[in-house]
Amino acid sequence: MFRSVLVFLLLWLLATSVRAQTIIEGRVVHAQTGAPVPFATLGVPGRGLGTVADEHGHYLLRLPDLRDTLVVSCVGFTRHVVVPAALAAGQREFRLAPQEQALRDVVVEHRRVHPGLLGRNKEKADVLWMGGSSGKETVDDEWGWEFGTVLRPTHHTYLEEFHVFLATNNYEQLRFRLNLYTLEQGKPGRALLSKDVQLICTNKQRGWLTVDLRPYEIQLDAQPVVATIQWLQSEKTDPWDKYFSIPVTRQAKQVVVERENSEAAWTLHPMQPSLYFTVMTE
Known part of the structure; x- marks a missing residue:
């Protein structure tokens, strides 16, 4: 009997954790053109929570709740910080602004390499x-x-x-x-x-x-x-x-x-x- 109760409690806890999980779904787009940003990353700072958008900018992210700050980023774009209030209000489309080039262009010079x-x-x-x-x-x-x-x-x-x-x-x-x-x-x-x-x-x-x-x-x-x-x-x-x-x-x-x-x-x-x-x- 005691073992049965433990098994029941374990199953209940697992089911509760699944139900408590919040799934948000949306798109990451270019702030100026509205075009999808392929393979943008989404993550919660300092925690092992995050995912990557697909080639169409669509993402599906599993979170314990909506109380965490979310950072959206991609190569060539400025990081976008999404505060918990925006997530709770239903914001699911994130717009990334283009970033200036970080590495300088190659200047062709006659050097021995x-x-x-x-x-x-x-x-x-x-x-x-x-x-x-x-x-x-x-x-x-x-x-x-x-x-x-x-x-x-x-x-x-x-x-x-x-x-x-x-x-x-x-x-x-x-x-x-x-x-x-x-x-x-x-x-x-x-x-x-x-x-x-x-x-x-x-x-x-x-x-x-x-x-x-x-x-x-x-x-x-x-x-x-x-x-x-x-x-x-x-x-x-x-x-x-x-x-x-x-x-x-x-x-x-x-x-x-x-x-x-x-x-x-x-x-x-x-x-x-x-x-x-x-x-x-x-």
Whole structure:
């Protein structure tokens, strides 16, 4: 009898938590044109709550209640802060204003450059860093997860290609965004990219994923930066036992950074992932 009561109470608590969950749904649009902002991120500052809008700017966000401040952002746009009162009043369309370019344009000069690598280009490592939704009925609350590493260019550097290695992958489709940040007090600080750089992985692809960065004309000074991939989207059908992994190797310094979504707190780890750039350096 006592065991039956415990089971009943557990089921009641689970049902209550599901009912108490608030789901808000709407769109993220361009403040000037009204056009959708694809793959904008939504997150509650300092908490593991958030998601990513789809290619049409549509989002579905699960929140415990409407008492939290929400931040909406996307590469190339100014962050938009939504106060709890606006959410409670029913605001569901969020308008993002374009942002001025953060990185300067490339100026072509006759300087001697040579090819190089920035990061770790090894496939094998000590452990696999897992990402995914194994055992969960939904995956949209995993979107926005961000993972990367601290890099330290020693000379003025032009980014040619970006590479990240997937050791395992059970998804029919994965979409990631490349982000670059300044390093401030050992953690990612100001976002550097003003153009949206994405990687798309289909058909359970494994191995090196590569994106050509030459069209984006990205250059770095001889200062530490943080490079991350951000999970934007994946298949939604049959989400059980879906995961992917990136090899990481242990080392003395904390160079791996991670956070649950676009507004969560960063965590640091003494590891280095299989993630690198091919570059031209002066």
